[in-house]
Amino acid sequence: MSTVKMHLLVCGGTGCVSSYSPQVAESLIKELEAHGLQDECKVVKTGCFGFCEQGPIVKVIPDNTFYTKVAPEDAKEIIEEHIIKGRKVDRLLYTDPKKQEHVPDSKHMEFYKKQIRIALRNCGFIDPENIEEAIARDAYSALGKCLTELTPQEVIDIIKKSGLRGRGGGGFPTGIKWEIAAKNASDQKYVVCNADEGDPGAFMDRSVLEGDPHSVLEAMAICGYCIGANKGLIYIRAEYPLAIKRLKIAIKQAMEYGVLGDDIFGTGFSFHIELRYGAGAFVCGEETALIHSMEGQRGEPTVKPPFPAEAGYLGKPTNVNNVETFANVPPIILKGAEWFSSIGTERSKGTKVFALAGKINNVGLIEVPMGITLREVIFEIGGGIKNGKKFKAVQTGGPSGGCLTETHLDTPIDFDNLLAAGSMMGSGGMIVMDEDDCMVSIAKFFLEFTVEESCGKCSPCRIGNKRLYEILDKITQGKGTMEDLELLRNLSEVIKDTSLCGLGQSSPNPVLSTLTNFWDEYVEHVTEKKCRAGQCTALKKYIIDEEACVGCTACARACPVNAISGERKMPHNINQDICIKCGACYEKCKFNAIFIK
Amino acid sequence: MSSIHIKLKDKDCQTIKEICESFNNDPGELINILHKAQEHFGYLPAEVQETIAQNLNISVAKVYGVVTFYSFFSMTPKGKHPISVCTGTACYVRGAEKVLEELKKELKISVGETTPDGKFSLSCLRCVGACGLAPVVMIGDKTYGRVAPEDVKKIIEEYNS
């Protein structure tokens, strides 16, 4: 151990693994061995660094050099230049998009400057398959402190005081949730970790489980101690094979080290954790649906009350929290409620992990203090809009959230502000859109998702969302009327007002927020039959510029429906009634004589 | 329409029995059991569902109700090279739909179908979490990132030689 002078951290998150980071790690090890440096420099496969856009990432410790887009072939150069000669490989360093300069280390990267990492504290630092590395960074010491120094109520009080709210969407105060579950007497209780991350475009839970599984296991045990449960269940998406693998390894190692299992630390407290697999149903993120799914049923939600804290899994009091919420618990215990509540805003404490994606330069996973503005996130951390395009909207909260505009850029992000702006924190997806994105189509995209994911139990969600989708589709086809816009609003409001569970109660948000913030765009689609983003195919008009057309007939020959007429060497014309907007003429024209309106 | 009597081989029935027993024949473990069965058979044909129902002593209608609820479970065999297109939001705004259209055209099948030669099947999934690589296509365990519609032909060809 003492001989190790340097570490090469290779990102082992799903994003980087997909772009061959395991091969990069292998090559690095081979090169080190070839130079006999294996005892001085260690290669560690860690969890996600968050900077997925530029993966695979290799970080050199202790100098924090941050290499991006590393290929297996680059290993030789990294070892020979950097490790042996101490010269950074310039071409692999991250380039700041604004300054167009190479950044020597992660500390100087805009991407990391404003981040505060609590939930992600160990992601990208430890080998998640090695419990010793986690323990070296204080894993299970919070559990030890709880079991030996604090009563369950004292722990609950700390969590309550910290102001931690559920990170899965609703934002319910975690401490109060635990307290209710603790007060319901029962011979058996359960702690459930909701890892059924189904929001399309959010992957923070997976990253935590892949990068730091022990933080979740530890927090579940702490929760079990507080509410009086000795069994924990992790409901995880079957589509997350890497997270499942690492969780299994982590549980096994934790049992071997006696930090999970029977009589933990000799205190008499026992806690066992099992995995349950989701099977591809977004609605199972709703806690009653999740519980039914764990019971082997269709994942249909049931009316609350009774809440899971009264009658949950197998009818027993059950506390359900999501992955990120749990990951916040051990640091709160170790550093205190005051430390945690000093971060964030009045009613939203701590940090939030966001999955930053879409038309943004730095796609990735970030953890920022509550209260940071959208502008800071998008333009500083995110590095601004891709290809120098103009910012148009940011969608937060996934299918339950809404689209925010430029006017919201300086709003501090927290649970209440997002809700007031017509969106939601949700699980933390943040998708940035530019001028090429049609907001009607975006609303339609989310409704298509909801229609597919609605469980079908209650009529407003089952039929109402389908009708919302159909009206939106009609508008993108250029067949919408102003009455349709009225109907959209009424229907959205009734669906929100009458649906059984959170899915239906929030599914119209993408429609309502775009109706409010992009009303003109809707009206344009309806009255002018125009899509300003040029995304709605049916509204595209291919027109021949008579000046530029030389009458070569190439377009007419390419047209599959014979919509183009004109004499040879004379300007041609497209019959808009026949045109199917396939774009074949546009591609064929060598004289740039066809344009899209 | 004719009714035919498909029988599972004794060996297959035994496998299902063992899977169910490994979960104590507990109907509460139905979803885990279905996962295991699908892992083994590649899909969940009616006969497998019938046999699971018998072992767990629950109605086959219930098993079918669960199978049809979850998109992960399939009653049709997947292709030798299952292709999944991520249609999460990040991939959507970066053009996943166009890639999907191209795949449909190239393979001449719709989503949820398998090519007649059994080689490819096409499905959509929501966010594999590789948003940095959007749009993403997975073929088997291999991930293709930043796929453009033009790349589709070349990618398919890798598997056709």
Next chain:
Amino acid sequence: MSLINIKINGKELQVEEGTTILQAAKKVGIEIPTLCYMNLHDLNIEHNPGGCRICVVEVEGRRNLAPSCVTKVWEGMSVKTHTMRVLNARRTVMELILSDHPFECLTCAKNGNCDLQKLAQDLGVREIHYQGEQSTYKEDKSPAIIRDMDKCIMCRRCETMCNDVQTCGVLSGINRGFTAVVAPAFEQDLIKSPCTFCGQCVAVCPTGALTERDYTNRVIRALADPTKTVIVQTAPAVRVALGEEFGLPAGTIVTGKMVAALRRLGFDKVYDTDFAADLTIMEEGTEFLDRLSRYLNGDKNVKLPILTSCCPGWVNFFEYNFPDMRDIPSTAKSPQQMFGAIAKTYLAEKLGVKRENLVVVSVMPCLAKKYEAEREEFRVDGNPDVDFSISTRELAHLIKQTIGDIKDLPDEDFDKLMGESTGAGVIFGNTGGVIEAACRTAYEIYTGKTLEKVEFHQLRGFESVRSAVVDFDGLKLNIGIAHGLGNARKLLECIRNGECEFHAIEIMACPGGCIGGGGQPLHHGNTEILKARAAAIYKEDEGKALRKSHENPEIIKLYEEFLGKPSSEKAHHLLHTKYFDKKKRIYIEK
């Protein structure tokens, strides 16, 4: 139980803890419309998935509307049931439901008797603003039940009846979202599923999604055919329920008017299934006494308890679910089939009509009877003993189409030969009735004494599983009774595990017995109707001069002239059947 103070529409009231808003509102005379909700309180069946969202109300302090059928009141709760916000929500939800429902009201079997139709009217829906794709499914026509799932509104009542009450496990919610629907496994037809055709799903379906297979057209064709002699038999439970279809109060006995109506419809003879019920007692009672005396004489191989076998839904149930116990039920056919077998032999000869020209129609409170009539074993050279079985509802339709009403018809008597019956035959319609009828006859035969008091009150009632002791002059007989197939299952598992010792058990598939059958006028969730029918059955029994099956003069004559004695070879051939193991029937449709 503590009392809770709440306010509904400004009105203050006190209700018990645990009361729902819906129940509380009812107490002060406020009706909140419901659709998926169903409460059969006398049968302990409550179905409140909170799925349709029609019954939503405003609760002060709550962000969204609350479903009143499942939301329990709390101290200080203030509810508003009919605000504009609520009305708009209800109407919009109704429009949504209708937007996914075919506009076939004019030709729908439920036209005029449809909960959805009535509610749409009540809510004032005149226009459907939200048009779009409608769900379509293939129609499933079994001999007894037609499933037209295009009309399904996902209230899931049928699922509750099939799975929780009847424990048949045929139906389940399948798929999800817009394509979600209730169906048998693999969306196969009912005939390929373990459906018992009890028809309880049909009885509770609020729309035309589940209806009986209508045979009235075939009956009309037979009646119009001059070469056919068409006769009809009517089951005991029909006469106490038919009147409801014509606006008479539940429990009105319309036997005479029903006979008159059937004659006017053109049936050549109008007979009574009650006659065949008496015949069933003769055969089943004899079989019981035979098994009992062998048992008392120490025969270890004899199967006791004996189980009744006159309910075809129940027969289907044990053939699917308990085939290993299929030698326990009596081999006696059901009254419907006994009637058919005798009609096409004894009666045909008496009437001088060839078997193939005699058409036997039955009017039944039941849908499983339709399936039973089609069973292979109840045919001779392809010709069925019972040609068509129609339900009480179908008969009412037929009468409405032709005569219009029954109220003004005179009371007429059944025809002779197979029209006489005793009170014992009548009570077959109630849960506990068959076993009581059997006791009346078995007692006298076993003891050789006259039974002075014919009513066995210990066998009566609505409790789902009952047991009673009947004293046969010192011999104490343990009798078990179950109605509803879920209760039957409990009793059968009890027997299989050797946990209970009965001599005889009566089982009826439908809650309440035949009076609550799947072919009866719809009770729309009002179980008072079932109680009124049950009371009428006992009243009809009391009014009969003869109340023991073996005293029926036409039965006596039948044995003298044709069958010999009960359980004779001829009786066995015509009046007994056998059961099949249908458990391992796995069909995969390709």
